[in-house]
Amino acid sequence: MTGAVIYTCSHRRGGNSDRAAALLAEGVRDAGGAAEILPLRDYEIQHCLACGFCDKHTDKRDRDRCALGRKDQAWEAFAPLFTARTVLLASPVYFYHLPSRLKAWIDRGQQFWTARRGGEPWVADLPERAVRAVLVAGQPGGEKLFEGARLTLKYFFRNFNLTLADPLALRGLDGPGDLRARREFEEAVAELGRAAWRESA
Numbered sequence: 001m002t003g004a005v006i007y008t009c010s011h012r013r014g015g016n017s018d019r020a021a022a023l024l025a026e027g028v029r030d031a032g033g034a035a036e037i038l039p040l041r042d043y044e045i046q047h048c049l050a051c052g053f054c055d056k057h058t059d060k061r062d063r064d065r066c067a068l069g070r071k072d073q074a075w076e077a078f079a080p081l082f083t084a085r086t087v088l089l090a091s092p093v094y095f096y097h098l099p100s101r102l103k104a105w106i107d108r109g110q111q112f113w114t115a116r117r118g119g120e121p122w123v124a125d126l127p128e129r130a131v132r133a134v135l136v137a138g139q140p141g142g143e144k145l146f147e148g149a150r151l152t153l154k155y156f157f158r159n160f161n162l163t164l165a166d167p168l169a170l171r172g173l174d175g176p177g178d179l180r181a182r183r184e185f186e187e188a189v190a191e192l193g194r195a196a197w198r199e200s201a
C-alpha cells in the first residue's frame with residue numbers, strides 16, 4: 001500500500017475544505033508519511049444510471065465494471081482507494097448532506113457494493129483500513145447537521161474495507177477564509193492528519 005490519499009470535495013477552490021485538505025496533508029507529512037490531495041471538482045463524473053450493468057457483468061472489474069467506466073473520470077478517482085494506506089476526506093455540508101459531485105461519485109460506487117456482496121476478491125479482499133473525514137458547515141447549530149453525510153460516507157467507504165472514524169465536524173465556517181481564522185480548528189485538523197498516518201502503520 002502506498003501513502004495517504006486526501007479527497008477535497010468542495011466546488012469552491014481555496015475554501016475551507018481545501019484548507020482542511022492542506023492541513024491534513026501537512027499532518028500526514030509531519031508524521032513521516034506521503035500524502036496526495038485529489039480535488040474531486042477536477043474530475044468529470046456522470047450519474048449512476050441504475051442500468052444494472054455492474055450486477056450482470058460479474059466477470060468484469062476496475063473501470064470496465066461500470067457501463068460509464070470509459071465515459072468519464074470516476075474510475076480515476078476510485079483507483080487510489082485500492083492502493084492507499086489510509087484515506088482522508090474534507091467536504092462542506094450542502095443542505096444537510098454532501099455536495100452533488102461527491103454524491104454522484106458515491107452513487108457510482110454501487111459497482112463495488114455489488115462486487116463485495118458477491119465476494120469478488122479484487123474488492124472483498126482489500127485490506128482493512130481507516131478513513132477519516134473533516135466536514136465543514138456554515139451553521140453554528142443543528143443537531144443532525146452532519147448525520148446524513150456521516151452515514152453516506154460510512155456505507156460508501158465500507159465497500160473498500162475502509163472504516164469511517166467519527167468525523168471531525170466543524171461548525172460556523174462559512175466564508176472561504178473562516179477555517180484559517182480558527183487556530184484551534186486548524187490544529188485539530190492537522191492532528192487528525194498526523195493520527196491518520198501514525199495509526200495506519
Ligand SMILES: Cc1cc2nc3c(=O)[nH]c(=O)nc-3n(C[C@H](O)[C@H](O)[C@H](O)COP(=O)(O)O)c2cc1C
Pocket residue numbers: 010011012014015016017018091092093094095096097136137138139140145173174175176
Ligand atoms: C449549496 C450550498 C448548501 C449549503 N448548505 C448548508 C447547510 O445545509 N448547512 C450549513 O451549515 N451550511 C451550508 N452551506 C454552507 C457551507 O457548508 C459552508 O460555506 C462551508 O464552509 C463551505 O465549505 P468550502 O469553503 O469548502 O466550500 C451550504 C453552502 C452551499 C454553497
